[in-house]
Amino acid sequence: MTGRLVVVGGGQAAFALVAKLRALGDQRPITVIAAEESLPYQRPPLSKKYLLKEMTLDRLLYRPENWYAEHEIDIRLAMTVTRLDRAAKQVTLSDGSKLDYETLAFATGATPRRLPASIGGDLAGVYVVRDFKDADQLAEEMRPGRRVLVVGGGYIGLEAAAVARTCGLEVTVIEMADRILQRVASAATSAIVREIHRSHGVDIRERMGLHRLIGDGGRVSGAELADGSIIPVDLVIVGIGVTANDVLAHDAGLDTANGIVVDSHGRTSDPAIFAIGDCAVFPWHDMRVRLESVQNAVDQAEAVAAILAGGSEPYDPNPWFWSDQYDVKLQIAGFGLGHDETLVRPGQREGSVSVWYFRQGKLIAVDAVNDAKAYVTGKKLLEAGATPNRALLADPQIDLKTLLA
Incomplete structure (x- = not known):
């Protein structure tokens, strides 16, 4: 053309x-x-x-x-x-x-989805982060000792929570679903990430919705949660999907x-x-x-x-993702949608762990927390369409390279 x-x-x-x-x-x-x-x-x-x-x-x-x-x-x-x-x-x-x-x-x-104006989503101090202007405005709010409510316990919300906590803010995360990361990760991965945030002092409230935001002079000053409790807040970060x-x-x-x-x-x-x-x-x-x-x-x-340019090769991806929270790097290979089993494998370094996803016995994804070797191994197995020996995978004493043989 x-x-x-x-x-x-x-x-x-x-x-x-x-x-x-x-x-x-x-x-x-x-x-x-x-x-x-x-x-x-x-x-x-x-x-x-x-x-x-x-x-x-x-x-x-x-x-x-x-x-x-x-x-x-x-x-x-x-x-x-x-x-x-x-x-x-x-x-x-x-x-x-x-x-x-x-x-x-x-x-x-x-x-990004925003909170409706009917519950206070149009108040000053309520943010989403999509472009650099959003980030510029939010950066000015990140001052130690302030109180931030993060609405949504997906990756976007949790990454924002980690940055806010790093900046010295008091952080509360609310998630309507039964657990954080419910839409995108296994219960095992949710438990690992939940503990990481709680160890940094984040207040995570699952199965908790937002009833309304409370304003003072046009700016958010509090939040009434679904259980009727009211918490004071200085700003709100919204991470409820796109x-x-x-x-x-x-x-x-x-x-x-x-x-x-x-x-x-x-x-x-x-x-x-x-x-x-x-x-x-x-x-x-x-x-x-x-x-x-x-x-x-x-x-x-x-x-x-x-x-x-004249080619004919279809698009057949091997998905991968990552998320940085505090000093933790979560690397994801594959797509865990529809998994029916998971296997948690401790890593060789303190604080490293991986979660392996299976559907009908076939490996479909790996979540690696501070465990680059598990991520690389899982990615190579997925690209080859291979499923590792379950007994070997479950034994943390077995070198992951063995699974590639």
Whole structure:
């Protein structure tokens, strides 16, 4: 193809797509429509090192401004697509201009869910962290001795709790489900992470909802929990999941399902339009999944770039994730959805442990806590489609390398 590629979105997936296309020698015209004022940058450090002011925004940029000009990529910042006309193969931009395309790729990501205004979600001092501006505002609130309520016990909420505690704040985490990480991890992993936070002084309350936030002069000052108790708070961090940004695609008549539905090549129901990253729902192991991870954003984008450049290889990922909390690194290989058994294996170093997930006897995922060897071994086994000998795995005296033989 020689016609214009329009990429809607300016995050990790968008950058990975255009960078890979140029690396493959594809010289078609490319325009990237990025809603933020900044050039594409890394998001994972926002809730960690950037929030702690250990990294500046310029260090988060994937490439400096001149890189885009040198690679003939037209990137339009602080701009959105307001309408997609598939018949005319044309998009209308927020400044009123129109842009023709031959191929279009959605890399629109996802938006954090917010608390409704009816329970105080619009009060000052209530935060989500999605972009650097959110992190900048929250960083000013992170002062020792203040009291923070974290709503949601998933990875985002727990990472925020760890940073707040590191900064010397008093932290309470509430989770409506029976346990933290219930949607994304096993009970064994939840227990390990729960103990890590409690050892750092975090008050974790599971099976606990939020009834309402209490305001004083327009700013949050307290929270009434589902059990009727009231706790004083100085700020609130909300980590209750995200919603895929698929409205534009849906309004244009594309198939959506909390994400833009694509095939194994990243194509939507319109063969001229692709979707990648957090916004894309794709087939994987007899399931439809939407993976919110750096790994998926990069690998799926590069797979689609190869398709656009003339390839035919379907996207078949080996998912991996990570989460940094305090001095603990949790590394995850595989996807534990639907597991029916877990095995907990102590690591060789103090504080290291791994949780191995099985479904119908087959290894499907590994969570490794400060245990790089378990992570690497599990990842290699999963990539090979192999399931280790259970007796050997259960014996902490057996070297994990033995499982790869």
